[in-house]
Amino acid sequence: xxxxxxxxxxxxxxxxxxxxxxxxxxxxxxxxxxxxxxxxxxxxxxxxxxxxxxxxxxxxxxxxxxxxxxxxxxxxxxxxxxxxxxxxxxxxxxxxxxxxxxxxxxxxxxxxxxxxxxxxxxxxxxxxxxxxxxxxxxxxxxxxxxxxxxxxxxxxxxxxxxxxxxxxxxxxxxxxxxxxxxxxxxxxxxxxxxxxxxxxxxxxxxxxxxxxxxxxxxxxxxxxxxxxxxxxxxxxxxxxxxxxxxxxxxxxxxxxxxxxxxxxxxxxxxxxxxxxxxxxxxxxxxxxxxxxxxxxxxxxxxxxxxxxxxxxxxxxxxxxxxxxxxxxxxxxxxxxxxxxxxxxxxxxxxxxxxxxxxxxxxxxxxxxxxxxxxxxxxxxxxxxxxxxxxxxxxxxxxxxxxxxxxxxxxxxxxxxxxxxxxxxxxxxxxxxxxxxxxxxxxxxxxxxxxxxxxxxxxxxxxxxxxxxxxxxxxxxxxxxxxxxxxxxxxxxxxxxxxxxxxxxxxxxxxxxx
Numbered sequence: 001x002x003x004x005x006x007x008x009x010x011x012x013x014x015x016x017x018x019x020x021x022x023x024x025x026x027x028x029x030x031x032x033x034x035x036x037x038x039x040x041x042x043x044x045x046x047x048x049x050x051x052x053x054x055x056x057x058x059x060x061x062x063x064x065x066x067x068x069x070x071x072x073x074x075x076x077x078x079x080x081x082x083x084x085x086x087x088x089x090x091x092x093x094x095x096x097x098x099x100x101x102x103x104x105x106x107x108x109x110x111x112x113x114x115x116x117x118x119x120x121x122x123x124x125x126x127x128x129x130x131x132x133x134x135x136x137x138x139x140x141x142x143x144x145x146x147x148x149x150x151x152x153x154x155x156x157x158x159x160x161x162x163x164x165x166x167x168x169x170x171x172x173x174x175x176x177x178x179x180x181x182x183x184x185x186x187x188x189x190x191x192x193x194x195x196x197x198x199x200x201x202x203x204x205x206x207x208x209x210x211x212x213x214x215x216x217x218x219x220x221x222x223x224x225x226x227x228x229x230x231x232x233x234x235x236x237x238x239x240x241x242x243x244x245x246x247x248x249x250x251x252x253x254x255x256x257x258x259x260x261x262x263x264x265x266x267x268x269x270x271x272x273x274x275x276x277x278x279x280x281x282x283x284x285x286x287x288x289x290x291x292x293x294x295x296x297x298x299x300x301x302x303x304x305x306x307x308x309x310x311x312x313x314x315x316x317x318x319x320x321x322x323x324x325x326x327x328x329x330x331x332x333x334x335x336x337x338x339x340x341x342x343x344x345x346x347x348x349x350x351x352x353x354x355x356x357x358x359x360x361x362x363x364x365x366x367x368x369x370x371x372x373x374x375x376x377x378x379x380x381x382x383x384x385x386x387x388x389x390x391x392x393x394x395x396x397x398x399x400x401x402x403x404x405x406x407x408x409x410x411x412x413x414x415x416x417x418x419x420x421x422x423x424x425x426x427x428x429x430x431x432x433x434x435x436x437x438x439x440x441x442x443x444x445x446x447x448x449x450x451x452x453x454x455x456x457x458x459x460x461x462x463x464x465x466x467x468x469x470x471x472x473x474x475x476x477x478x479x480x481x482x483x484x485x486x487x488x489x490x491x492x493x494x495x496x497x498x499x500x501x502x503x504x505x506x507x508x509x510x511x512x513x
Contacts, residue, residue, distance in 0.1 A: 001016065002029075003016045004025070004039055005041045005042065006018065006019050006020045007019060016040050018042045021044070021045045021046070024040060024041075024042055025040070025042065026038065027039050045069070045077060046058075046078065046082075046111070048176065050499055051175075052114065052176060052179065053115075053175060053176065054110065054114065055083055055112040055176045056110055057078070057111040059104075059107060061102055061104060062099065062102050069099060070099065071100050074092060074096060074099070075092070082177045084176075084177065085114060085115075085175065085177070086113045086176050088110065088111055088113065091111050094109065115173045115174045116181075117173035117183035118172075118173070120169045120170030120185040120186035121167065121168045121186065122186065122188075123164060123167040123189045124164075124165050124219065125162040125219055125222075128162060129159065129160075129161060130153070131214065149283045149318065151266055151281050152213040152215070152227055153214040154212075155214050155224055156211050157208055157210050158207060159207060160206075161208060161214060163204050163206070164191055164205075165204070167185075168186055184459070189220050191206065191220055193206055193222045194225075194262075195223045195224045195244075195245075196210035196225060197209060197222050197223065210224065212224040212225050212227075212245075213226070213227045215299075216280075216299075217279070218299055218331075218332070223263055223280065225244065225262070225263050227245060227248065227263075228243050228245060228246070229248045230247065230251070232250060233252050235254040235257065236254075240257055240259070241257075241260070241261075242259075243260070243261055243262065245261075246261065246263035246264045246265070247263070248266045248268075249268060250269075252268075253270075253271045253274040255272050255292070258274065259277070263280050264278075264281050264283075267282070267283070268286070270287050270289060271284060271288045272293065273290030273291070274292075275292075275294050276294070276297075278299075281297060281315070282295065282297045282299075282301050282313075284302070287305035287306060288311060289308065290309060291308045293309035294310045295309065295311045296312045297314065297315070299315040300315040300332075301315070302318045303317075303318070304321050305319070305320070305321040305322045306319065307322075307323075307326065308324065309326050309327075310326065311326065311329070313329070313331065314330075314331040315332045316334075316335065317330045317334045318335050319334070320340065321340055321341075323342045323343075323345065324344060325364070327345055327346050328346065329346075329349075329374035330351070330374075331350050332349065332351045333353070334351075335353075338356045338468035340357070340469075341357045341358075342355055342357070343359060344363055345366055346366070347366065347367070347369070348367075348368075349370050350371070350372065350373055350374065350430040352370045352462055352463065355368065355465065355466065356467075356468055358469070358471040359473075365473075365476060368475065368478070369477075369479070370478070371430070371463030372478055373429070373430045380423065380426055383419055383423050384423060386419055387419045387420065387423065390415055390416050390419060394412045397409070424437065424444055424447050425438075428480060429480045445482060449501040460501060464495060465479065465494070465496075467493050467495070468492060469491065471493070472489050473487055473488055477495055477504065479496065479497050480497055482497060482501070482502075483504075484504050493508060
């Protein structure tokens with residue numbers, strides 16, 4: 001006798017107990033040796049949507065002499081199932097009529113609807129001067145603007161740069177179980193200003209205090225500073241370069257050199273096996289090449305291509321041509337032109353990813369991730385490596401000492417179990433608590449998720465990967481806490497999480513001019 005869904009075994013393993021109100025389902029499972037297993041599960045009387053904003057009632061015809069849903073106990077059963085908000089009384093009357101006549105096929109009836117949280121608006125900066133176009137801006141039609149990122153905007157002393165518009169809070173919702181659902185909108189922003197700029201918390205105004213050039217990082221950090229120009233390459237003639245302002249490099253950054261800029265950075269050529277640190281936004285007209293090339297920006301990064309390098313950005317990353325065998329991470333979105341190509345390497349975004357062609361018939365597979373905190377993904381990989389090391393240590397100890405019940409073994413096994421639990425519970429979705437997943441299931445893909453309405457992370461619909469070209473077999477897709485490997489080539493597909501966040505689904509992409 002084995003127990004299935006919505007049941008559990010008693011402590012003495014002799015009784016199967018229902019864990020929900022519902023209909024028992026009993027069937028025999030034939031085994032290869034001819035034996036039969038008695039399998040018992042329960043179909044819930046009331047089925048809740050994953051977000052608990054709706055519920056359906058399953059009713060089946062009454063069988064003589066067997067207890068079932070009766071007309072006079074329907075309200076009591078709904079109450080026992082926990083429904084206490086948004087019950088549809090017309091639906092209740094319809095169900096009672098079905099029960100009374102007892103002439104119907106088994107049906108599911110929408111029985112209750114909750115109240116969704118009201119939409120507010122987040123705080124934002126209303127810019128008084130033209131700072132765009134921004135890298136990869138998406139318009140109302142969903143079309144991405146791939147004009148070159150505008151940086152180093154000139155301002156005069158006293159110019160109004162922007163005004164902070166306060167957040168408007170949303171209204172809370174209610175689940176069909178009567179639970180309060182907080183609105184996820186209406187978040188405040190912390191305005192930071194540096195250099196020759198001032199911010200008034202009373203008026204919300206940010207103004208330039210001196211003439212200079214403006215850097216805007218992630219739409220919340222404002223800096224007015226001077227601009228330095230290098231009319232050639234960064235090489236032995238210039239040495240390493242560091243500035244508190246903005247910098248324009250007409251040429252390239254040669255191998256082995258380092259550039260540190262606190263404001264915007266524009267490079268007319270390429271970065272070749274060099275190290276770049278930018279405190280705002282970077283536009284690299286050429287590309288990033290070489291295993292020793294590292295580019296890190298606090299804001300957006302707009303590049304032509306990257307080959308065997310590393311690119312980390314706090315804001316949006318735009319790739320215009322290709323990304324070959326590189327490690328790319330964004331604290332926002334990654335947007336590649338539809339004509340671009342990705343081969344090998346990893347591309348991880350806290351927001352969503354827009355890509356052209358991924359892989360080829362001969363290249364190593366690429367890993368593409370959306371809705372993932374890059375730092376937490378690094379932590380997951382460290383935990384997975386540590387788990388392998390701890391398991392190897394245990395095997396070696398047992399091979400040397402051969403005492404499986406020793407205290408040392410128990411201690412090592414407990415440490416392994418703790419690492420496994422951390423791996424399962426680690427939530428990769430930005431904005432969520434670090435270890436906030438339910439520890440149900442033996443692997444990360446089997447573990448249940450919290451409802452998207454009950455965490456402060458990004459909306460589930462924003463966790464997506466849009467492929468405008470072709471993705472070849474072997475491509476690994478990571479969306480939030482779920483993963484999949486493509487077995488066949490796919491073209492023009494959007495991959496996103498299902499509403500319950502349990503699986504990855506694929507939808508066709510509509511062509512847009």
